Amino acid sequence: MNLRQIEIFHAVYLHGTVSAAARALNVSQPAVTKVLRHAERSIGLPLFERAKGRLIPTQDARTLFAEVSDIQDRVRSLRQAAQNMRHGRGALLRVSALPSLGLGAIPDAVARFLRGHEDIMFDLQTLHHDEMVRKLYERETDIAISFEVPLSAPVAHQVIGEGELVVLYREEDMPEAPSRLHLEELRDHKFISPVQSGPIGRVLSSELNRLDVELDEVVSARTYYIAAALVRAGVGMAIVDNFTAHASTTQGLSSRPLQPAITFDINAVYLQNRPPSKTASEFLDLLSEVIESL
Numbered sequence: 107m108n109l110r111q112i113e114i115f116h117a118v119y120l121h122g123t124v125s126a127a128a129r130a131l132n133v134s135q136p137a138v139t140k141v142l143r144h145a146e147r148s149i150g151l152p153l154f155e156r157a158k159g160r161l162i163p164t165q166d167a168r169t170l171f172a173e174v175s176d177i178q179d180r181v182r183s184l185r186q187a188a189q190n191m192r193h194g195r196g197a198l199l200r201v202s203a204l205p206s207l208g209l210g211a212i213p214d215a216v217a218r219f220l221r222g223h224e225d226i227m228f229d230l231q232t233l234h235h236d237e238m239v240r241k242l243y244e245r246e247t248d249i250a251i252s253f254e255v256p257l258s259a260p261v262a263h264q265v266i267g268e269g270e271l272v273v274l275y276r277e278e279d280m281p282e283a284p285s286r287l288h289l290e291e292l293r294d295h296k297f298i299s300p301v302q303s304g305p306i307g308r309v310l311s312s313e314l315n316r317l318d319v320e321l322d323e324v325v326s327a328r329t330y331y332i333a334a335a336l337v338r339a340g341v342g343m344a345i346v347d348n349f350t351a352h353a354s355t356t357q358g359l360s361s362r363p364l365q366p367a368i369t370f371d372i373n374a375v376y377l378q379n380r381p382p383s384k385t386a387s388e389f390l391d392l393l394s395e396v397i398e399s400l
Contacts, residue, residue, distance in 0.1 A: 109181065111145035114138055115153060116178050119171055122160045179245035197385045200229040202241055203251035206330055206346075207372075208232045210353040211400060212251070215393040226385065235305070242377050249382060250375045251393070253347075254305040260378045266390055267372040267397030271310060272361040274334055274351045275343040286365035289319045296342035298333040299326035306370045310345060313368060352400050372397060 107115070117127035118138065128135045146153050153170075154161035163171070203212045208230070216228055233241055233250060239259050241247045255263045273287050279295065299321075314321070324342050327333040333344035334354035346354075347370075351361035374390050376382060382390060 107145050107148050109177075111141055111148065112174050112177055113181075114141040115145055115167075115170070116174050118142060118154065118161055119163055119167060119174075124161065175244055197383065198227045198229060199386055199389060200246070200248045201251065201389075202231045202233040202238075202247040202249070204234070204253065205232045206350040206353075207251055209331075210349055211393065211396050215389065215396040218396070219389050219392050223385070223388075238375060242375070248376060248380065249386060249390070252373050252375050253370050255373050255375055261375050262378045262381065263373040263375045264390070265371045266374050266394040269306075269370050269372055269397075270348045270363050271306060271345055271368040271370075272348050272351045272363045273343055274337050274346050274354065274359065274361045276337065276340060277358055277360050279343065280360075283360065283362050285362065286367075287362045288365050289314060289317055292321060292343065293319065295322065296324045297321040298336045298342050298344040299323040306347060306368070309368055309370065349400065 113131070114127065117130050118124065121127045121130055124135050124138045124142070128138045131138070142153070151166045152164055153167040154163055156162070201212070212230065216230070220226065220228075229247075231247065233247070233252075235252060235254050238250045238252055238254075239256050239261070242250060242261065251266075253269065255261065273292065275283070275295075277283075322342075325336055327336060327344070330344075330346040330350040331354070333346055334350055336342065337344050338354070338356065338359060345364075346361075348361070348363070355361060374382070374393075
């Protein structure tokens with residue numbers, strides 16, 4: 107398969123129809139059909155079966171897709187590199203981070219980094235823990251900033267900071283809050299249900315069970331930012347990470363860390379065979395400084 111055939115196969119696989127693939131590539135439908143047939147003849151295997159107006163990938167096509175995705179990603183990187191050179195730009199850094207870091211620490215670090223690296227391009231996105239390995243494998247990102255390092259995956263990591271769980275609350279609901287709060291002190295307050303999934307959610311759940319503390323949970327929120335918005339609306343208090351609290355704090359809202367402290371590592375995760383470049387390592391060093399300052 108040549109690069110044009112790979113591009114057509116990739117588009118049809120993703121979009122499911124010749125017409126959708128043609129629109130995505132800005133070419134005619136007959137051109138897509140012709141190239142796809144040539145691709146099937148080139149490898150001697152059918153790649154799609156037609157069913158109810160859609161093209162369903164064969165098992166052979168599914169096997170090929172992982173390899174094709176890697177090639178497509180390399181081609182996109184080559185095009186981006188060429189574009190950067192045309193515009194006099196330097197490297198492209200593709201960084202993904204959990205939402206709690208995406209509205210505070212990451213933007214601050216990027217802003218500071220670009221002051222001394224105006225030729226660098228950033229491709230930033232948020233991700234959740236269960237997306238991390240896929241995004242790294244499929245080359246959607248080069249570095250994932252996460253609270254957890256996936257087990258049994260060929261990834262490496264470096265610890266770039268530490269986070270902590272805090273209680274986010276309206277000051278009118280706890281006007282004389284101490285500098286740190288024990289979980290036992292929170293029994294009589296209404297709470298937005300803590301996020302139970304993910305590494306820090308599991309640690310919190312374990313600590314609640316250990317202390318035999320049951321919070322008065324009035325609403326369940328799947329993300330820390332929704333929980334913070336509910337606190338702001340007066341629904342109750344919430345236990346969130348300190349980065350969410352820092353980005354969400356407005357007039358009338360405060361946060362306090364727990365006693366004993368519940369902390370967690372912040373990791374830069376990447377594929378073992380694709381370690382950070384010199385420029386990426388410099389950015390991670392700066393991000394570590396920003397995280398430490400929050």
